[in-house]
Amino acid sequence: MSQLHTLFWLRYRIFRNSLTTRGEMARKILNTVLLLIPVLLSVGIGIGLFLLLLFVEQARTPIMNGGMTTVLATLLFLMLISQSTGASSHFDPSKFALFPIKFGKLYVLNLMSAVGEFSMLMVLPSMAGMLLGLGFAYGHIFGGVIVFLLALLWVTSLFICTGMLFAWLLSGRKRSREILFALLIGLMTVGGQLLPRFFITPQGRGLMRWLLPYRDIITTVIDWTPIGVWSFFFRHLVEGETATAYIRLVLVCGIWISLALAIGLRLFTRLATSPRASSTASRVPRGKRAAATNTFLSFHLPFVPGQIAVVIAKELRYFARNPATYLTIISSLIFPLLFFRTGRSGTNSNLWISGWIVYVFAMNLQYFAGLFAYDAAGFRLYLLVPIRWTRLLLGKNAAIWLLVTTQITLVLLSAELLDHNLTFEKVYIAGCSMLSAMAMYSVVGNYVSIYFPYRINFGVPARRRENWSGISLLVQFALLFGVMGLLLLPIGAAYWFRAPKMLYFLFAVLVVASWTVYFLFLETQAKLLAARRFDIAETLTRRTEKV
Amino acid sequence: MVNPSEVAQFTSPASSVTPAPIALRLRHLTRRFGDFVAVNNLNLEVRRGSFLGFLGPNGAGKSTTIKMVTGLLAPSQGQIEILDRDLEAEPIAVKRLIGVVPEDLNLFDRLTGAEYLTFVGRMHELERHVIAERTAELLHVMELEEKPKALIIEYSHGMRKKISLAAALIHNPQVLFLDEPFEGVDAVAARVIKNLLERMRERGVTIFLTSHILEIVERLCTDIAIINHGRLIVSGPLDELRAQAGTNLEDYFVNLVGGERPLADTLSWIG
Incomplete structure (x- = not known):
């Protein structure tokens, strides 16, 4: 049996063996049904976006010029936030450290299985709807498919990379690091909500006015990001600059995907050998009895x-x-x-x-x-x-x-x-x-x-x-x-x-x-x-x- | 060598000894998991002040028995009495009398050792100054005072066993149940635990121990009971059983629970 086959068999057996009772089976079915509701909603939104772009001409330009970037950036942000719960089903590299299997192989498997993750399923339909929708609407079906495939690879590698980063951050079981992590995630969540509100305040409008002369520079920078380059690709494709569109798309996506994959693989390998428990608490010299008995739990x-x-x-x-x-x-x-x-x-x-x-x-x-x-x-x-x-x-x-x-x-x-x-x-x-x-x-x-x-x-x-x-x-x-x-x-x-x-x-x-x-x-x-x-x-x- | 069928002759516990107060009495104790009977109609009496080694091969029903006796698992059938109190009828009173070190340690991982001992002490409604004194002493004896701010999750396996034992002792139990207390413990920690248990036995505490390490059982225990396939197959004073069997505990045990399997014609690919 090949290692790849064995790993999939392992996943299946563990799932199968977890269904020990009828109650357990009913619980799993109910949980799946409950998860299906938001997934179906997400698929519906994706199909809606595809049809909108295909049949409503006025919707194409605003989505291509910034709308898509904003929507996808928000969705990716939400996906990353949801990852902080650690609710993903990555292969845990530390469990395979003793077996003669390359971590790269496990890593590829993680990439493949990430597509089925719940938070990915909330992002992918909208992404597919917009990218394929624009491709089909402008008659560039091949371009739409290519950009979608690259986007899929980028989002997957980003998902795995951040998942590994979170797992690595928490792997030492250090309380201070965990609390710092929680605060960061909390601030990111709150920041994501505050930012749009900030821009409608007088200070926010002032900042926008200050940034106005730099708009071209900002657009150029965004065009070099993996989400921004998708807009860039369609804009140039529509203008007939096919070569520029494809070269920039492959170049930008290639750089970002390679970067995410490399960082993810490095973290993945480190996780395999990282300590699961560490003790950073201060030591009291031997022989000197600690005054540790007056604890918070003594309170009346x-x-x-x-x-x-x-x-x-x-x-x-x-x-x-x-x-x-x-x-x-x-x-x-x-x-x-x-x-x-x-x-x-x-x-x-x-x-x-x-x-x-x-x-x-x-x-x-x-x-x-x-x-x-x-x-x-x-x-x-x-x-x-x-x-x-x-x-x-x-x-x-x-x-x-x-x-x-x-x-x-x-x-x-x-x-x-x-x-x-x-x-x-x-x-x-x-x-x-x-x-x-x-x-x-x-x-x-x-x-x-x-x-x-x-x-x-x-x-x-x-x-x-x-x-x-x-x-x-x-x-x-x-x-x-x-x-x-x-x-x-x-x-x-x-x-x-x-x-x-x-x-x-x-x-x-x-x-x-x-x-x-x-x-x-x-x-x-x-x-x-x-x-x-x-x-x-x-x-x-x-x-x-x-x- | 002792044949299991011969053993049945001395299964009656402590029959030749003057009746002593009973610390633990199990009557028809049974536990079923679906069709599988883990513990089958177990009857056992443990004298007060004795140190009982409860032995059996893997899957014999030792841990299931100890879990039922300590209130961690409900029996399917049977009665448990500890110091003449029925566990089912008077669970709170029984819990005040016993200390338990379970195999799967029941620790609150996010407390420090001192906090955990304070928590257990207060659960037993001990006086505040008593808890403080005993916590300090237990941490000292168990050599756990070096890292006062370390959470239990940061403890090594041996440290976790020691803090669990300390928690089992803080309320001065009269009967102590230990499920594999030496498993995964280094030699230094094992020595600490052994010395402590010997001292407790000298002070009249009844101890019920399960262990796979027969040397430790031979050194510490006054009585043994052997269980296999959920049934008690022998029990009695260790010296008496050894004398009748005419062999050491290991040979006696291996013969009782099924004997050795020949290794010839197996693992042929090795070497």
């Missing part, structure tokens, strides 16, 4: 049982050491400040406040619905220590409440700093919305965590969710919209009956009702957790093979 809370307090402390420690938390905080702070400012007045203002509270909760949904996701094997410790399950649930929920409260307080304070008009009504609505959402998210999140537990590996190259169920995603969507609907009820009722005081009363009722429901369900959930503890431990520790 008044009136709170020690076991609950230590679960909260442990969870807070995990939040602080988890790069995903920093991403969540950045996202939940920036977007409400940009879009849901408190400067608005009346019913509108109340709607916006409830809106961004729901948004912050949506950002933190993974913590509510994955109470045990980061515990992994540590969950089994809860089976060995004398803690009641009610306390465990309370402790874990309380830690998330603290995290969310911190974020919402920061948003409120920042909004006050920017707008200086934080009124009692706004704080009251924000507080009530937060308290109600907290209780409702906890009730549903606990059930989801108990019935559909999954593991998230953090701090390792593959930080994807493992043993994850698509049903859990559906429940989370329902929760998101359900809570939004409930928070809108008091606002709607007050507006409908033109009774502003009703708003205060109904929000208070909502808070009391949601917390009553939380405490009514807590004991039942604890019993359920006790009954399902072995299944949860099994799911959290089950190894999912990745090659």
Whole structure:
């Protein structure tokens, strides 16, 4: 059996062997169906773009002169952001370090398999639609196909190169590097959103005016980029400068593709032998006893049982050491400040406040619905220590409440700093919305965590969710919209009956009702957790093979 | 050489010994995974203060048994009593009495060693100053105090075993369960663990150990129980069994669980 054949066989066997039960099979099918929806949407957009260019003549020029570059740059940016989750299925070179196989061969396989990756499938149809559409529309079918093939190779090599870069960055399991990485990704995400808004501000317009004389230089530079050269190619092809078009296309694409491939291969080879664990923590000289016992986990809370307090402390420690938390905080702070400012007045203002509270909760949904996701094997410790399950649930929920409260307080304070008009009504609505959402998210999140537990590996190259169920995603969507609907009820009722005081009363009722429901369900959930503890431990520790 | 059929004559545990308080009692313990029976109607009694080596070949059911006994896996059938308390009926009380070092270590990787011990100590509701003192002492004894800021994920395998053992000891358990504590541990760490276990046995702690390293079992254990294909095939005081078998533990064990396989006519391509 050839090595190439063996590798594909390995992928198939691992997939086949993972379908051990009917439930597992149903879960995989459901997940595939759920993924198919956005993929089909993406294919639809690609076909739409192709038909648009083929039949609507007016659409061709704007797309060729900059539109295509902007759209593809945005799509590629989103693709790179999605790669930071490590959710790709590259062959992991370190698993093959002992076999007599060339890394180059594995690397080529990775390039080939990248075409089927989810984030690639979100980009490729639009790219194909535009490039083939322009080629067909202008009667240069061969040119369209060539430019598409080169674009495909470039995007694939870029995908693998950045995937390797992210994996390499995280391979040392160094916390500082992981947090730096998370902050970078967070800033890139936020930056991508802020940039277009910046250009409509007076400062942004000023910058545009300043750049105007340099437009030709900027265009020339863009024409030497892999995305820009595709526009350049079609522009010159239409003008009859076929040779110039092809020479520039092959030259520019060749340079960029070679560069991405070379960097990717270098990183790929390094990854094969990079250390999986390293210890950079400072040493204390032998014989000198460290004062390591006064830890953060010793902290006590008044009136709170020690076991609950230590679960909260442990969870807070995990939040602080988890790069995903920093991403969540950045996202939940920036977007409400940009879009849901408190400067608005009346019913509108109340709607916006409830809106961004729901948004912050949506950002933190993974913590509510994955109470045990980061515990992994540590969950089994809860089976060995004398803690009641009610306390465990309370402790874990309380830690998330603290995290969310911190974020919402920061948003409120920042909004006050920017707008200086934080009124009692706004704080009251924000507080009530937060308290109600907290209780409702906890009730549903606990059930989801108990019935559909999954593991998230953090701090390792593959930080994807493992043993994850698509049903859990559906429940989370329902929760998101359900809570939004409930928070809108008091606002709607007050507006409908033109009774502003009703708003205060109904929000208070909502808070009391949601917390009553939380405490009514807590004991039942604890019993359920006790009954399902072995299944949860099994799911959290089950190894999912990745090659 | 001892024939397995002869062994059945002395399977009754500690029959000739004056009845001692029982630390662990298993009655008809069974665990099925679908059609496969991993542990089959296991009956066993472990005397208080004894050091039991629980032996068996790979896949015999050792880890499944220890997981059931410590509450990490639900039995399909049977009863488990630890220090006269039923595990099913009084899980919290039993957990206060036992310490466990499982084969797949249950560690929170993103805590430091000191944080992890503090966490476990507080879970056992120990006083704050007691946790601080014991944590410091355990880190010192286990030689884990050199890197106070290192997270457990950065620990070597031996260090992880040691921190797991330290966590199992912090609440002063009366019965200690150790599943392969010497697997993947270097000689220095193994010496530390062995010395510690000997000291614990001297102080009256009941220890239940599974290990593939028979020299260690021979050196440390007072009693052994051997399991194969999920069934207990022999149990009793080690000296007594050895004397009756007239051989060392390794030969005795290999004969009991299936004997040696001839190597002739195999691996013909080597060399």
